[in-house]
Amino acid sequence: MDKPDLTRITTLLLDADGTLFPSEEPAFGASAAVTQAFADRFGLTGDFSAEHLRRTTTGKNFRTTAQDLLSRRGISVDSAELEMWVAREKEEVTSHLGEVLLPHPGVLAALRTLNRRYRLAVVSSSALTRLAACFTASGLDHLLPPADRFSAEDSLPVPTSKPDPAIYQSALARLGIEPQQAVALEDSATGVESAVSAGITTVGMVQFVPPGERGDRTAQLEQAGAVWVTESWDRLARDLADSTVVVRT
The missing domain is CATH 3.40.50.1000 (HAD superfamily/HAD-like)
Known part of the structure; x- marks a missing residue:
């Protein structure tokens, strides 16, 4: 072209x-643990490993990924609780990236x-x-x-x-x-x-x-x-x- x-x-x-x-790889490594805990909280099933998340959600932030996961199951979440999960993921990933990059x-x-x-x-x-x-x-x-x-x-x-x-x-x-x-x-x-x-x-x-x-x-x-x-x-x-x-x- x-x-x-x-x-x-x-x-x-x-x-x-x-x-x-x-x-991407270290971020998803840190994010996967939070995503799995989020999935457990709402009874979501699937592959929430770091590698699967990297391959399927690269380019999106955790907020959008979490909302997508809930939407597929027709689950609603209180905005305050969603913000708690967003803040938790942000803190853990930020801390890890600051150490490894x-x-x-x-x-x-x-x-x-x-x-x-x-x-x-x-x-x-x-x-x-x-x-x-x-x-x-x-x-x-x-x-x-x-x-x-x-x-x-x-x-x-x-x-x-x-x-x-x-x-x-x-x-x-x-x-x-x-x-x-x-x-x-x-x-x-x-x-x-x-x-x-x-x-x-x-x-x-x-x-x-x-x-x-x-x-x-x-x-x-x-x-x-x-x-x-x-x-x-x-x-x-x-x-x-x-x-x-x-x-x-």
């Missing part, structure tokens, strides 16, 4: 988990290069507290400060999750740019659907996808609307360097 015209692009909108750092030299180098030409912002389904822990552990605070982080969990009047395009639409409005001025970077089909629905040209990233799954993931990203899929941050920086772009202000 030919790459689109990127001459109007001023801003890169970056997904976080699984895109900026390899957080490390700076990735390739990501840092690519972001420094890209930041010379584009404004960088983060658009994620994850909570801001989780993002803060991940960015500090990954050495990304100076490149992606809090003012440039947008969370579907915390930055909207009503929390939601990708594939709802609301968080991308909100990020565009708060950044004061049109969809045609941005490129989104996503590692999941859910995330691609969210960005594409907001009218944003979207690139898939598979650097942190397990090697054995990259072929299938690439197909999923393309089917969801990704204009191309890149194998690494270094390759992305080189691909974008080949384009004549508007220098950010």
